[in-house]
Amino acid sequence: MGAVALITTAVVQNKPLPKNMKYGIVLDAGSSHTSVYIYEWPAEKENDTGVVQQIDACKVDGNGISSYAHDPPVAGLSLQKCMDKAREVIPEQQQRETPVYLGATAGMRLLRLNNATLADEVLSSVGSTLRSYPFEFQGARIITGQEEGAYGWITINYLLGNFLENSGWLGRLKQSATFGALDLGGASTQITFVSKKEIESQENSLHFRLYGKSYDVYTHSYLCYGKDQALRRQIAYTIPDANNSTILDPCFNSGYRRNTSTKDLYSSPCIAQQRISTAPSNIEIKGTGNYQLCKQKVEMIFNKTQCTYSQCSFNGIFQPNLEGEFGAFSAYYFVMDFLKLTNEKISLERVKEAVKTHCSRPWEEVLKEFPKIKEKYLSEYCFSGTYILSLLENGFGFNSENWKDISFLGKIKGSDAGWTLGYMLNLTNMIPAELPYSPPLSHGSYIGLMVFFSILLVFIILTCWLSLRKPKCLQKGII
């Protein structure tokens, strides 16, 4: 049984794993990009830490896996570029023994909601491209939000060495020191952490046994709360106010302009409740760059009014009290890294000030300072920074006190923080549920101890024999 026994849906196919695996490839087919990660197993005994490492990664050009739905040949070609790279990196004699997994995330969960047949077609089309390579293709599937959260948590704690640290006898006695995982994607966001308190909702509760230690883990994935979908929702809220098809948007820098088609905006199931039939077909967004007003708009997407549990995050979702340290990755890292706010010593108040300052900068000035950054990313840092602050503070309940417990993580020991490594470790059974039995003493120490105790025994017997003989001699002497 795999270590992550509760995630039963994680079995991709019933194909046996290649016998001499030394490499593994995972494709993360997200809403905004597909990325290809290549991992290498440590050579036996060479690597004390036994950590599987990322040796290469490649971002597929284009707009995520759903672009396969619109133009399969073009999407296939850009995927081929990354797969060709994998073929260059992995030695030829190892290629047939290298498993390839594709996991699609929230972008495909949304496509499946809109059109399940199309989602299946996309997966089979990508599968055909992957099958044309000499690797051992193990299947393409849409992973659940729960899996995305759980595998992200496994990845960061594996790379940080927390599972092994907890597996010794001392580690098993003390409270588990794991990092919670905060993952912000384009279409969904996940929060996952070990909770000492009872998890009141079954669907948010996971139990893992890893390296001989049990973990009760809380996880929730919020579909439509990734930063791209959140931006769409924030824009959609303003459409009723649209005057002459123009929206004044405080979440973009002043001077910034963008044209959007409402058909495209409304194509997402995330906007279903905000659709208005009288909306103009095109709208022009004009930035006004105001952090406070942006924050007010962003907060409209968090419903804090209903909760049927003892406590909730938002939208009636149960969330226990935040516990321990957290690692925040994916878009949390991209955005905070751009804003130079990844240093743990920066207080929440200073982070807010920095985002406010960035939002108030004229677009011209921002563009001049960062000419090399993709315009889509650059134009959205004001919104993204504000959204991250709202999600963490208003959504999950972080505050000035526990803000210092969040570390913004890009890479850990050379591997990207994200769900892919955890996914592969689970499917290749690389994390055992129990610690492999290791004798307390090595063979040499055992022999040494046996010799020592034998000599000690002979010495004791001799001493006793001598001391028992002496009185008799003395007695004889007295008589």
Ligand SMILES: O=P(O)(O)OP(=O)(O)OP(=O)(O)OC[C@H]1O[C@@H](n2cnc3c(O)ncnc32)[C@H](O)[C@@H]1O
């Ligand atoms: O799990 P889902 O929701 O499908 O998400 P995803 O797979 O699209 O998630 P990614 O981690 O690829 O990206 C998360 C978001 O970060 C954005 N992003 C990627 N690189 C970035 C960068 O350098 N600067 C700013 N944003 C970036 C990207 O457009 C997404 O909105």
